[in-house]
Amino acid sequence: GNSVTQMEGPVTLSEEAFLTINCTYTATGYPSLFWYVQYPGEGLQLLLKATKADDKGSNKGFEATYRKETTSFHLEKGSVQVSDSAVYFCALSPGAGGFKTIFGAGTRLFVKA
Amino acid sequence: DTEVTQTPKHLVMGMTNKKSLKCEQHMGHRAMYWYKQKAKKPPELMFVYSYEKLSINESVPSRFSPECPNSSLLNLHLHALQPEDSALYLCASSSEGSSTDTQYFGPGTRLTVL
Numbered sequence: 001g002n003s004v005t006q007m008e009g010p011v012t013l014s015e016e017a018f019l020t021i022n023c024t025y026t027a028t029g030y031p032s033l034f035w036y037v038q039y040p041g042e043g044l045q046l047l048l049k050a051t052k053a054d055d056k057g058s059n060k061g062f063e064a065t066y067r068k069e070t071t072s073f074h075l076e077k078g079s080v081q082v083s084d085s086a087v088y089f090c091a092l093s094p095g096a097g098g099f100k101t102i103f104g105a106g107t108r109l110f111v112k113a
Numbered sequence: 114d115t116e117v118t119q120t121p122k123h124l125v126m127g128m129t130n131k132k133s134l135k136c137e138q139h140m141g142h143r144a145m146y147w148y149k150q151k152a153k154k155p156p157e158l159m160f161v162y163s164y165e166k167l168s169i170n171e172s173v174p175s176r177f178s179p180e181c182p183n184s185s186l187l188n189l190h191l192h193a194l195q196p197e198d199s200a201l202y203l204c205a206s207s208s209e210g211s212s213t214d215t216q217y218f219g220p221g222t223r224l225t226v227l
Contacts, residue, residue: 032212043117043203043218044156051213089155093212099144099169101216103155 002027006090006104013080014112021075021107023064023090030095033057033066033073038087038106047075047088085111117219119204125225128194134222136187136204142217144168144210145187147179148203150221156203162187163210194226 006023013019025033032051036044048057053068062077073090090104117138126132136145144163148156161169162181170179176198178190187204201221207214 030212034215036218041220043119043205043220044216045218046215049213049215093214095212099146099161099163099210100158106153106155108153 002031002092002094002102004090004092004102004104006088006107008105008107009087010108010110012110012112015082016079017111019075019077019080019084019109021088021090021109023073023075023104025071025073025090025092027071027092027094031092032095033064034091034093034101035062035064035073035075036089036091036103038089040086044089080109080111082111082113085109117204117206117217119202119219119222121222122220123223123225125227126191126194127227128196130194131190131192133191134189134202134204134224136189136219137185138206138217139185140206140217141184142206142208143184144207144214145181146205146207146216147187147189148205150201150203160189161210168210191224194224196226199224199226 003026034049035047037047038044048059050057050066056065087106120135147159150156159173160179165181180188203221204219205216207216
């Protein structure tokens with residue numbers, strides 16, 4: 001079946017530190033991969049996505065590369081800000097039947113000034 | 114306009130009440146979703162409508178009743194809920210529901226069942 005595993009949180013960093021949040025997946029076929037972010041008191045919003053192997057998604061300084069050989073989609077940012085404090089969800093959408101997006105457990109990030 | 118709106122923002126109801134949650138989007142999206150999110154957990158899919166027809170029901174108890182009156186509106190009717198149904202209810206929409214589509218989420222309705 002399809003599943004997403006992401007690193008346990010919370011992750012606490014100082015401002016301007018480097019961020020990596022690991023995400024690995026299991027899927028049949030050719031899924032699309034997503035990172036969604038949820039700020040306190042809000043719904044989820046797309047951070048970035050990649051729809052095929054070797055694609056790199058990027059947005060607001062965040063990047064993730066779709067690695068089929070390692071079934072991974074790790075999220076990185078070179079210099080985090082306090083405003084990046086949020087919960088980050090890795091997700092996949094199966095290649096056939098895109099309705100049922102599978103979310104990882106979420107990783108809470110705290111960034112200290 | 115990439116906004117999904119949800120009303121009300123907060124709702125407190127007793128176990129014998131009947132209430133409804135409303136969701137609206139004007140992006141021309143043809144797939145709409147209801148999710149339930151408990152604290153510190155990922156969203157759990159409840160229902161999917163595609164082209165105004167119920168496409169997926171994830172074995173949700175009948176005390177939750179979805180309705181899609183038109184392509185822009187999605188309702189969730191609530192009746193005889195239990196305290197464990199207290200959660201954040203998120204609505205989302207996407208273009209057509211293909212695997213590459215981004216889902217756009219509303220801010221959610223925070224539901225408390227007493």
